[in-house]
Amino acid sequence: MQRRNFVMSTATAAQAVFGQGANGQVGTAVIGVGNRGASLLGEVMLQPEARVVALCDNKPDRLDKAATRAAKFNPTTTSDWHKIIANKDVDAVYIATPPHLHVEMAIAALKAGKHVYCEKPIGTTPESIRELIKAARASKKVFQAGQQLRSYTQLSAAIKLIHEGAIGDVLFVKAQRHATSDHPHDASSADWYFDKTKSGGYLVEQSVHNLDACNWAIGQHPTRAAGFGGTNMYKDDPKGRDIMDHQSITYDYANGVKLSFTQLVFHPRSMPVGNQTINVYGTKGAVELMDSTQFYSIDGKEQRLLAPKVEQKRDAHTTAFFHSILTGAPSPAGIDVGAAGALTAILGNQVCEQGRVINWSEFGVDV
Numbered sequence: 213m214q215r216r217n218f219v220m221s222t223a224t225a226a227q228a229v230f231g232q233g234a235n236g237q238v239g240t241a242v243i244g245v246g247n248r249g250a251s252l253l254g255e256v257m258l259q260p261e262a263r264v265v266a267l268c269d270n271k272p273d274r275l276d277k278a279a280t281r282a283a284k285f286n287p288t289t290t291s292d293w294h295k296i297i298a299n300k301d302v303d304a305v306y307i308a309t310p311p312h313l314h315v316e317m318a319i320a321a322l323k324a325g326k327h328v329y330c331e332k333p334i335g336t337t338p339e340s341i342r343e344l345i346k347a348a349r350a351s352k353k354v355f356q357a358g359q360q361l362r363s364y365t366q367l368s369a370a371i372k373l374i375h376e377g378a379i380g381d382v383l384f385v386k387a388q389r390h391a392t393s394d395h396p397h398d399a400s401s402a403d404w405y406f407d408k409t410k411s412g413g414y415l416v417e418q419s420v421h422n423l424d425a426c427n428w429a430i431g432q433h434p435t436r437a438a439g440f441g442g443t444n445m446y447k448d449d450p451k452g453r454d455i456m457d458h459q460s461i462t463y464d465y466a467n468g469v470k471l472s473f474t475q476l477v478f479h480p481r482s483m484p485v486g487n488q489t490i491n492v493y494g495t496k497g498a499v500e501l502m503d504s505t506q507f508y509s510i511d512g513k514e515q516r517l518l519a520p521k522v523e524q525k526r527d528a529h530t531t532a533f534f535h536s537i538l539t540g541a542p543s544p545a546g547i548d549v550g551a552a553g554a555l556t557a558i559l560g561n562q563v564c565e566q567g568r569v570i571n572w573s574e575f576g577v578d579v
């Protein structure tokens with residue numbers, strides 16, 4: 213066989229295996245083009261390997277805006293996500309809808325032979341996440357959770373050094389995600405955000421990023437948790453609200469590490485302490501992960517960056533997704549990462565709601 217024919221045959225085979233269209237690009241659809249979906253659409257449009265072929269949203273104004281933005285691709289538009297799944301030109305699907313819809317859509321896409329980028333949290337209940345794990349593991353397609361911290365270069369380097377013993381044995385983690393205000397009550401997403409069954413509340417919808425990073429640094433997911441939470445500032449505001457505005461949770465890990473995590477939505481913007489922090493304490497010292505990766509030796513004699521500062525590309529996680537599609541390389545945030553992150557957040561919610569220690573094993577989910 214001539215070299216040219218061999219190269220062409222190899223490329224064709226790769227397209228067949230990893231889902232690259234015959235034109236050399238990955239036909240991509242985005243379901244849900246609100247704030248987050250619009251941002252993801254922008255990232256997809258930066259990828260030379262991607263071609264936006266379809267867009268979906270149930271709000272016409274958002275759909276029109278997204279279609280105008282992606283006009284050079286001439287994507288089809290629809291308000292029915294089932295049509296995206298049935299579209300033969302779609303190789304990969306981005307799911308950026310309210311969280312309670314993620315599992316159903318992701319399973320349908322995987323069963324239809326699509327690659328799936330599913331925004332965090334990948335699910336809002338242990339039962340639904342269990343079903344998604346089964347579907348993802350049974351599929352030969354790429355599944356990636358939208359937990360983009362996994363693609364942050366400096367953070368990844370710092371956590372790799374933690375795992376290699378740079379701060380000694382990890383002993384304890386103190387972390388927080390403190391918002392300066394409540395989710396906007398007049399936002400287009402307010403029709404679902406304040407309903408816990410749809411969003412999961414702040415801990416599941418937002419803090420899943422922070423909790424995932426804590427699990428990553430510790431090297432495992434927790435085995436149990438205890439905590440308290442409630443609504444002190446935004447009581448029944450907006451009316452019918454059932455998500456908490458503050459939570460304080462302690463997670464226990466099999467290796468003896470404890471994570472103390474707080475979440476709230478009334479952190480003054482002018483306070484000198486950052487609103488998002490992850491402090492990892494080890495036998496040699498501690499490192500702050502969310503801002504600088506600054507290391508402080510336990511004897512107080514040394515301060516230095518654990519990992520060098522780099523310019524972070526905003527589309528790094530999307531780039532990783534397409535790299536996995538085209539090469540078969542593992543995703544930085546596959547189904548196990550997505551499931552562990554979501555379940556850690558759900559565990560935190562449940563202990564606050566039930567007022568008791570809850571064991572991870574009660575979920576009956578293998579991660």
